Amino acid sequence: MPLLSGRFYWVLLALFVVVALCSTSVFLLHRPYSGSIRKSTGEHIARMRLTDAVTRKQVTIPSKRITFISYYNFASPQNLQDVSYACYLARTAHRSDVDFIVITGGHIPDLEEMRRTGSLPFPLIVDSSFSIARQLTVPQDVDRSFVVGQDGALLFAPANEAFSPEDIRELFERFTTGRITYGSGPPAANDLVGKPFPNIGVSEIHTRVTTPLFQVASPGQSDYLVFTASCPACMLEGTLRRFKADFQSAGTIPIITSRVPEIELRHMVEESRISSPIYMAQEEVRGFESIYFDSGALEASVLRVHTNRAGMITKVEPLQ
Amino acid sequence: MNRTACLLILFGCFYCAHLGCSETAAAQVLQLSPFGTPVGRTPLVAARNGHLYLLDDYTNRLFICDPSGHILHTVGSIGDGPGQFYRPSAMVITSRSIVVFDKGNRRIEVLSLDGAFQRDFAVHGDIFSMAAGDDGRVYVNDPSSGSLITVLSADGKIMKSFGALSSVSSLYRTSDRSRDDQFRLQANRVRLAVDKSEHIYATFLIVPVIREYSTDGSLVQEVAISGETARRLADTFWHGAKEARIVSGVIDGKQVPFLIKGISVDPATHHLLVLTAFSTVFIFEADCRQINQIEVRGVLDWQLWSMAVEGRSIWFVRTFLPGSFRGELPPT
Numbered sequence: 001m002p003l004l005s006g007r008f009y010w011v012l013l014a015l016f017v018v019v020a021l022c023s024t025s026v027f028l029l030h031r032p033y034s035g036s037i038r039k040s041t042g043e044h045i046a047r048m049r050l051t052d053a054v055t056r057k058q059v060t061i062p063s064k065r066i067t068f069i070s071y072y073n074f075a076s077p078q079n080l081q082d083v084s085y086a087c088y089l090a091r092t093a094h095r096s097d098v099d100f101i102v103i104t105g106g107h108i109p110d111l112e113e114m115r116r117t118g119s120l121p122f123p124l125i126v127d128s129s130f131s132i133a134r135q136l137t138v139p140q141d142v143d144r145s146f147v148v149g150q151d152g153a154l155l156f157a158p159a160n161e162a163f164s165p166e167d168i169r170e171l172f173e174r175f176t177t178g179r180i181t182y183g184s185g186p187p188a189a190n191d192l193v194g195k196p197f198p199n200i201g202v203s204e205i206h207t208r209v210t211t212p213l214f215q216v217a218s219p220g221q222s223d224y225l226v227f228t229a230s231c232p233a234c235m236l237e238g239t240l241r242r243f244k245a246d247f248q249s250a251g252t253i254p255i256i257t258s259r260v261p262e263i264e265l266r267h268m269v270e271e272s273r274i275s276s277p278i279y280m281a282q283e284e285v286r287g288f289e290s291i292y293f294d295s296g297a298l299e300a301s302v303l304r305v306h307t308n309r310a311g312m313i314t315k316v317e318p319l320q
Numbered sequence: 321m322n323r324t325a326c327l328l329i330l331f332g333c334f335y336c337a338h339l340g341c342s343e344t345a346a347a348q349v350l351q352l353s354p355f356g357t358p359v360g361r362t363p364l365v366a367a368r369n370g371h372l373y374l375l376d377d378y379t380n381r382l383f384i385c386d387p388s389g390h391i392l393h394t395v396g397s398i399g400d401g402p403g404q405f406y407r408p409s410a411m412v413i414t415s416r417s418i419v420v421f422d423k424g425n426r427r428i429e430v431l432s433l434d435g436a437f438q439r440d441f442a443v444h445g446d447i448f449s450m451a452a453g454d455d456g457r458v459y460v461n462d463p464s465s466g467s468l469i470t471v472l473s474a475d476g477k478i479m480k481s482f483g484a485l486s487s488v489s490s491l492y493r494t495s496d497r498s499r500d501d502q503f504r505l506q507a508n509r510v511r512l513a514v515d516k517s518e519h520i521y522a523t524f525l526i527v528p529v530i531r532e533y534s535t536d537g538s539l540v541q542e543v544a545i546s547g548e549t550a551r552r553l554a555d556t557f558w559h560g561a562k563e564a565r566i567v568s569g570v571i572d573g574k575q576v577p578f579l580i581k582g583i584s585v586d587p588a589t590h591h592l593l594v595l596t597a598f599s600t601v602f603i604f605e606a607d608c609r610q611i612n613q614i615e616v617r618g619v620l621d622w623q624l625w626s627m628a629v630e631g632r633s634i635w636f637v638r639t640f641l642p643g644s645f646r647g648e649l650p651p652t
Contacts, residue, residue: 158407
């Protein structure tokens with residue numbers, strides 16, 4: 001009996017050791033990056049094969065193209081806006097020699113839905129085990145972005161900042177054309193009067209139908225609410241409430257900047273229970289905003305724009 | 321005292337109060353001619369020898385302008401190479417150089433006054449603000465180091481640290497210690513300036529208090545900014561902004577109101593100017609004696625962010641919105 005008891009205890013001890021080793025290795029393999037060293041410009045990153053969280057397609061870093069990696073530990077609405085902007089770049093100025101990859105530490109349903117509905121035309125990677133964070137040296141308390149060359153060299157890797165939309169644009173130009181074109185900035189309100197309202201492409205948020213603006217709003221018969229806030233995520237909800245209360249029944253046409261993630265706009269419209277058409281710009285609302293500078297043209301978040309029969313702007317008033 | 325004298329004194333008091341002698345002399349502020357380029361989200365402005373320096377943290381460029389805002393020279397672009405910037409967050413002009421805290425690249429860059437790259441060095445810690453002396457020394461605020469101010473040599477080596485860390489209750493001179501732990505680091509976030517005699521001035525971000533240190537790091541004096549606006553600033557910290565719009569931001573993981581926005585030493589008059597919330601500029605003599613308070617009016621608003629002064633000319637930039645503004649300080 002004592003011998004059996006001894007064996008029993010040995011077996012128990014072995015089991016305990018195995019369980020301890022397993023849990024330690026699981027812990028080590030899933031821990032966030034906590035080192036003080038950050039991979040910086042000029043260093044190389046190891047080859048990584050990653051899987052798109054939605055399409056399950058494999059992507060490789062480095063690729064044959066320059067790759068922009070945005071690593072968000074937990075994506076916020078502002079991050080969504082930045083990603084959406086990168087999406088805009090990819091859609092309108094995409095070059096075959098540039099890739100975008102978004103990596104998120106948290107499980108973000110909105111991002112996945114954006115990917116699923118096609119508004120993120122680049123891979124979305126979910127790094128729940130922090131293995132990519134450890135390889136890229138991204139600590140849990142900061143977001144980082146990288147520009148990776150074809151040979152895996154980091155062309156630009158700030159220590160503790162995620163790229164803003166303007167950063168993306170400037171780096172995009174610097175590493176593709178070799179030259180950054182700075183915008184001249186948004187115009188003043190008075191400059192808009194007497195000019196034609198731009199016939200931009202718009203997408204109706206309920207029906208998802210995309211048309212030129214003038215197919216839904218005849219020049220000369222419409223006035224518009226143009227939303228170009230410098231922080232769309234902060235201002236949009238209040239604007240929609242105001243539209244519903246004061247403008248919905250008047251036939252005013254609301255145009256929302258393309259810098260708002262479409263999924264976010266849709267959620268807010270549904271929550272506001274607005275049934276009339278809401279139009280999302282599919283490009284820069286020319287003259288009213290500077291997408292490159294990620295800002296509305298004027299100091300107000302929303303502008304009420306009156307046009308005459310010839311489609312010329314007659315009055316621009318900020319909506320308080 | 322006869323009746324006429326009493327009436328005269330009484331009239332004098334009413335007249336003085338009517339003109340606002342006890343509180344504020346309003347300054348007219350004029351808008352600069354457009355620069356042609358939007359300037360940042362939290363841009364920086366400095367002036368020296370008739371030149372204006374505008375650092376755009378958004379497009380990572382430094383504009384060297386004439387006093388009316390015409391761009392003479394543009395320096396920099398996004399990147400981490402010599403003369404490039406990424407999210408610069410502090411700039412100082414000395415008699416010989418432009419010193420930039422290139423926050424996104426965790427380094428300090430030194431440029432000549434015409435913008436040519438001279439040198440850079442890496443910096444560590446969590447730097448909030450910076451000042452520099454004509455001798456090349458750089459002063460940074462990083463309370464996580466255990467002191468208010470750390471002195472770096474011209475090549476970036478730590479020379480010494482000084483300035484005792486304080487607490488909200490101690491700085492506000494109150495027995496209410498309920499916020500001391502909550503704002504342990506934030507209470508020691510200061511904006512810095514250095515005068516011609518290399519005295520260092522520190523204004524606390526969330527407390528209207530100025531400290532003056534001598535070159536060897538000893539505390540010369542600690543002065544509370546006085547007046548009704550200073551009381552409003554204190555009230556805002558303790559009870560929140562009721563009606564006034566106050567720019568706030570996350571510092572050390574906590575949302576704090578930016579009560580004190582900037583401090584500058586006028587290279588011409590050696591006056592010390594402190595820009596606070598409520599669009600107010602306090603003017604001090606070099607010995608920290610408060611001599612004037614100016615309410616900035618006109619095109620400017622609560623978004624005033626950074627200030628530069630030279631002689632009677634004063635320039636401002638705003639946060640969140642492009643545009644730069646110039647005014648003339650009233651005689652003191």
